Amino acid sequence: VYARQMYNNAAIVKGLHLANNLINGCALCGQCEELCPENFSMAELCLSARQDMVERGVMPPSAHEFALEDMEAASGPECALSIRGGEGGWLFFPGCQLAASRGEQVEALYAWLRDALAGQGEFAPGLERGPVSLLLRCCGIPARWGGREELFARQAQELRQQWEGLGRPRIMAACSSCLSVLREVLPEARALSLWEVLDALPWPEGASGGADRGTLLTMQDPCTARHDTAWQDAVRSLARKAGMIPEEPPQGRDRTACCGYGGLVWCAQPELADAMAGHRAGGLPHAALSSCIMCRDRLTGSGKPGLHLLDLLPQLAPLAHGLEPEKGPGLSERRARRAALRRRLARVWLGQELAEPAAGRLDLVPGLLEELERRHILLEDVDGAVAAVEAEKAYFVDAESGHRLGAWRPRNVTFWVEYTEEDGRWLLHDAWCHRMRVPGSGGVQENGCCGEA
Structure with missing residues (x-):
């Protein structure tokens, strides 16, 4: 049907x-x-x-455009970074969402991996020690999920160029979606999961900070690792080494269910994606253990207690998150955290002092941030909209409330802002957007209908 x-x-x-x-x-x-x-x-x-x-x-551009913009930002100059550890060896590819949600853990794990894999010789059959490089960027899978094969091909070509520039190292990926892409577009890199590498290395002494030993955790396998038994087995092995009791869910491994992030449903139909997360959370009897950061963030956002596998690693114990339900960062914060991670790593490993972002003049009325997240509006966009409207005096004043209202179109999206001025700062009362070209918005005069809607 x-x-x-x-x-x-x-x-x-x-x-x-x-x-x-x-x-x-x-x-x-x-x-x-x-x-x-x-x-x-x-x-x-x-x-x-x-x-x-x-x-x-x-x-319709409105279906996936925000997710594709986020992909471009994660691979753009503000968030992307490559650090060459040496010729050959390994490349740690954390993925853009892990960098956005757990930047401190990515930073600490990279430093630990450089030490743990230093030297020469095998540490497990088929796995050799060597220098460790790092690449922060998106793998390009949002373009594939959005049906945009030309854009996906461009992302793949960028990946190849950066991989070759890093000395063609073997890749270990912390994201199963990234791993599926890397195996497709860089088969020579012999990519495998980060968890397989960690499971093969000597287990460090110490206790994990995420949960007490003997805690029963229900496994949440990411859907893009549905047929990757090596990924699944390594995750369970690491959980047992940390003293946890990994429990198989009613639907796990090759029958696992999506958290609502896959396929860009979270962007095209957020309410449906939230229902998927809630349904999956309800199908896990105990606190969840996820090896995908988006599974962890979306399940805990539905009220399901859970951990990410990084929370169980002894070497990251001071940075572990606990079992209490804890929502992951919002869309604006994810973008800011990626950029902050890039600045920290560039300073530590490349000796580069990158400029901090300029402080904004914008404040929000209580509760508005959650509404902006729901509408897929970033703080940097409403800040830019108010600045542009004020610069051009392209606003009108509501007679009843005294609020200023204006529109700004920096690209194929029109932002509308309602705000007031208080003590030299702008207080945002509301904002919304249309992913279309609205004639006259942002001082741009166009003929004909809205188009590209």
């Missing part, structure tokens, strides 16, 4: 494309294929439908 609806959606020339929500509401996680007795894959069907919509120019 779904396949027929999607075919009809593609065949329509005029009229409502009723299957757009179905197509963009798939996490592309592959669980359906595992559960279906005929192994029918809705993921393949939905991804091909997205690629077709992009190719024909009918994919």
Whole structure:
């Protein structure tokens, strides 16, 4: 039935494309294929439908544009960084979301890996010691999930150039989505999971700070590691070494369920993604142990106590997070944390002092930040909108409230801000956006209808 609806959606020339929500509401996680007795894959069907919509120019920009902008920012000059440890050896690829959520742990783990892998000779069959490089950036999978194959190919080419510039090291990845991409676009790098490397190294003395020994933790396998038994086994081994009791969930390993991050559902249909996170959290009997940072952040955001695997490593014990439900950072904070991690690592390992971001003049009324997060609006964008509106005096004043209102379009999105001035600072009362070109907004006069909506 779904396949027929999607075919009809593609065949329509005029009229409502009723299957757009179905197509963009798939996490592309592959669980359906595992559960279906005929192994029918809705993921393949939905991804091909997205690629077709992009190719024909009918994919609404509002569906994935914010996620694609975040991908570009994570790989851009403010957040991306490469540190060459030496010729060959290893490349630690933490992934852009781990860098955004657990930058301090990434920083400490990189320093520890450099020491642990120094020297020559094997530390496990097929695994040799050597210098450790680091690459902070996005792997490009949001472009693949969004059906934008040309953009994905460009990201892959950038990855290859940076990998070659680092001396063609073997890659260890902390993100299963990154690992799937790296194995596809850089097969020569013989990428494997960070957990396999850590499990093969001598276990350091000390206790983990995330939970008491003997704690029962239900495993949450990331959906992009669904068929990666080496990943799954290493995670369970590390949990046991830390003194935990890893429990298999009712649906785990090759039948694991997505947390709602996969396939850009979190961007296209946030309410559906939240429901997916809540459903997955409800299917885990005890506190969750995740080896994917987005699984951990989304499950705890649903009220499920849980840890990320880094919280169990003795070498990172002072930086461990506890079992109490703790929401991960918001969209604006994630962007800021990536940039802060880049500045710290550049100072420590490259001797570069990078400029700190300029302090803003913007304050928010209570509760507005949560609403901006829900609308996928970054603080830097509303700050830029107010600054642009004020510079051009392109606002009007609401007669009843006295609030100033104005619009700004820096790219294919129009931001609207409602604010007042108080003691030389701007107090933001509300903000919203349209991912379209609104004629006249931001001082740009255009003819015709809104277009690109």
